[in-house]
Amino acid sequence: MAIDVSCESQVDDSQFREAMSRLGAGVTIISTDGPGGRAGITATAVASVTNEPPTLLICINREAQLFPVLMRNGGFCVNILSASQSELAEIFAGRKSIPQDARFGHGAWRSLQTGLPALTDCRAAIGCRISAATEIGTHSTIFGRIVELRFDRLVPPLLYVDRAYHTVRDQLASMDSGEG
Amino acid sequence: MAIDVSCESQVDDSQFREAMSRLGAGVTIISTDGPGGRAGITATAVASVTNEPPTLLICINREAQLFPVLMRNGGFCVNILSASQSELAEIFAGRKSIPQDARFGHGAWRSLQTGLPALTDCRAAIGCRISAATEIGTHSTIFGRIVELRFDRLVPPLLYVDRAYHTVRDQLASMDSGEG
Numbered sequence: 001m002a003i004d005v006s007c008e009s010q011v012d013d014s015q016f017r018e019a020m021s022r023l024g025a026g027v028t029i030i031s032t033d034g035p036g037g038r039a040g041i042t043a044t045a046v047a048s049v050t051n052e053p054p055t056l057l058i059c060i061n062r063e064a065q066l067f068p069v070l071m072r073n074g075g076f077c078v079n080i081l082s083a084s085q086s087e088l089a090e091i092f093a094g095r096k097s098i099p100q101d102a103r104f105g106h107g108a109w110r111s112l113q114t115g116l117p118a119l120t121d122c123r124a125a126i127g128c129r130i131s132a133a134t135e136i137g138t139h140s141t142i143f144g145r146i147v148e149l150r151f152d153r154l155v156p157p158l159l160y161v162d163r164a165y166h167t168v169r170d171q172l173a174s175m176d177s178g179e180g
Numbered sequence: 181m182a183i184d185v186s187c188e189s190q191v192d193d194s195q196f197r198e199a200m201s202r203l204g205a206g207v208t209i210i211s212t213d214g215p216g217g218r219a220g221i222t223a224t225a226v227a228s229v230t231n232e233p234p235t236l237l238i239c240i241n242r243e244a245q246l247f248p249v250l251m252r253n254g255g256f257c258v259n260i261l262s263a264s265q266s267e268l269a270e271i272f273a274g275r276k277s278i279p280q281d282a283r284f285g286h287g288a289w290r291s292l293q294t295g296l297p298a299l300t301d302c303r304a305a306i307g308c309r310i311s312a313a314t315e316i317g318t319h320s321t322i323f324g325r326i327v328e329l330r331f332d333r334l335v336p337p338l339l340y341v342d343r344a345y346h347t348v349r350d351q352l353a354s355m356d357s358g359e360g
Contacts, residue, residue, distance in 0.1 A: 011326045016234040019329050022260050022304040023226060024337045024348070026204035045227040048200040049239050050317035054191045056200070057321060059229050059237070080202050086352055124202040134314050136323055137230035141237060143316055146191045149199050157204045157341050161348060168204070168339060168346035172266055 024161035029079045029092045030058055031109075031117045036072025038117060039065060039100045042093040044160050046078055054146040056128065059139050065100055067140070074130050076144060077116040080123040081158040083167035088119075089158060112148050123157060125150040204341035209259045209272045210238055211289075211297045216252025218297060219245060219280045222273035224340050226258055234326040235311065239319050245280055247320070254310050256324060257296040260303040261338040263347035268299075269338060292328050303337060305330040 011019075025044035032039055045059035056078065060067050070076055081089055088107045091098055098106075108120040118125035128144025156167045191199075205224035212219055225239035236258065240247050250256055261269055268287045271278055278286075288300040298305035308324025336347045 011234045011329055013231050013234075015329055016231045016326060018331065019304050019306050019326070020228040020236070022206075022331075022334075022337070023208070023228070023258075024204065024206035024339045025227075026202075026341065028203070045229070046203060047205075047225040047227045047237070047239055048203070049225070049321060050241075050319040051193050051196045052317045054193075054196040055316055057227070057237075057239070059227055061230075078203075083352065124199050126199050132314070132316065134312070134321075134323075136235055136312065137232045139230040141229060141314075141321065141323075143314075143321075146196060146199070149191060149195055151198065151202075154202075154342065157202070158352075159204045159339060159341075159348060161206065161337050161339075162334065165352040166348035166350075167352065168341060169349050170346075172263065172338075172345040172347065 021161070021163050024159055027081045027089050027158040027160050027165070029081065029088065029119065030060070030066065030076050031079060032066070032070045032073045032076045033111070033115055033117050034073030034075070036069040038104060039069040040092050040103055040117070041066040042089045049143060055131065055143055056126065056146065057141055057143050059141050061139050062135070063138065070142070071130070075114060075116055076128055076130070077112060077118050078126040078128065079119040080126070082121070082123055083156040083158050085122065085158055086165045089165070112150065114148055118150055121152055123152060123155065201341070201343050204339055207261045207269050207338040207340050207345070209261065209268065209299065210240070210246065210256050211259060212246070212250050212253045212256045213291070213295055213297050214253030214255070216249040218284060219249040220272050220283055220297070221246040222269045229323060235323055236306065236308065236326065237321055237323050239321050241319050242315070243318065250322070251310070255294060255296055256308055256310070257292060257298050258306040258308065258324070259299040260306070262301070262303055263336040263338050265302065265338055266345045269345070292330065294328055298330055301332055303332060303335065
C-alpha cells in the first residue's frame with residue numbers, strides 16, 4: 001500500500017452517509033421471484049461492470065429481507081425507474097410499511113421469460129442470473145449476468161441525490177462545441 | 181439457479197450499452213498518485229457498499245492506463261463532480277487526447293493527507309485505500325476503504341444519463357405529503 005496509511009482518519013457513520021448522499025444515482029427496484037418467494041427492494045447501489053460477458057452489480061445488506069430470497073432464487077431484475085415512479089420507490093424502500101408480497105400490488109408488473117418480475121413502464125428492465133458474490137462488511141456485492149432485457153419509452157429518469165428525488169434538466173451543452 | 185436459464189437470450193453489446201445508458205449516475209474522476217505515478221479517469225461505475233467498515237466500489241477496465249497505476253499505488257480518490265465540471269469530465273475520459281499527467285493541469289488539484297490528488301472544488305473528495313478486488317470479464321471491481329473525506333459546497337451535481345451530461349431539476353415533491 002503506497003498511500004500514507006498513518007494519515008488515515010476515522011470516518012464515522014454520518015460522514016460516510018454525507019459523502020454517499022453527494023453521489024447522484026438512478027433509482028431502481030431490484031425484484032426477484034422463484035422458490036424463495038417474491039420480493040423487491042429499492043436500490044441505488046447498482047453499477048455496470050463489463051460487456052464481456054454483459055454483467056452488472058448490486059450491493060445489498062445481508063440483513064435485508066430480500067437477501068436470502070434473492071440468493072435462493074438465483075436471479076433478479078433491475079427495474080430502472082422513471083421520474084413518475086417515486087411513490088413506488090418509497091413503497092419498495094419499505095417506507096410505507098407494506099409487506100413484501102403486497103408491494104407488487106403497486107405498479108404494473110409482468111413476468112419476464114425467465115420468470116423474474118419486471119415493471120412494464122419503467123425505463124428498462126434488466127433480468128440477471130447471479131454469477132458471483134463478494135461479502136464486504138454488512139453487505140454483499142452481487143454480480144448479475146444479464147440474460148434478458150426489456151426497454152420501455154425513454155421517459156425522464158428518477159434520480160436520488162442529496163437525500164431527495166430529482167429528475168434531470170435539459171441536457172448540458174455538449175463539450176464538443178467547446179475546445180473543438 | 182431457480183430462474184429458467186433455458187429462456188436466456190443473447191444480450192449483444194449494443195443492447196448492453198443501451199440498458200446501461202438508461203441508468204443515471206453521478207460523474208466522478210477517479211484519481212491516484214504514488215510510486216506507480218499520477219493518473220485519473222472519468223467514471224460513473226461507483227457505488228456505496230457498506231458503512232461498516234466505510235467502503236465504496238469502482239469498476240475499472242483492466243486495459244485502462246489507470247488500472248496498473250491504481251493497483252501499484254494501493255489507493256484512489258473519488259472526486260464527485262459538480263454541474264460546471266463537464267469539460268473536466270471529458271478531459272479525464274480521454275476525449276481530448278491529453279496525456280495522463282497533463283490532465284492534472286486542468287482543474288484545481290491539491291493533495292490529501294494520504295497523498296492522493298483531490299479536486300478542490302468538487303462536491304466531495306473521497307480518499308480510499310484498496311481493500312479488495314474482484315475480476316469479472318474485462319473489468320475489475322475494486323473495493324476502497326474510505327480513509328479521508330473532503331466536502332465542498334453543495335453545488336448542483338453532474339450526472340450522466342442517456343449518453344449525455346445533465347444536472348438536476350428542483351427536488352420532486354416529497355412522497356410523505358402523498359399517502360400520509
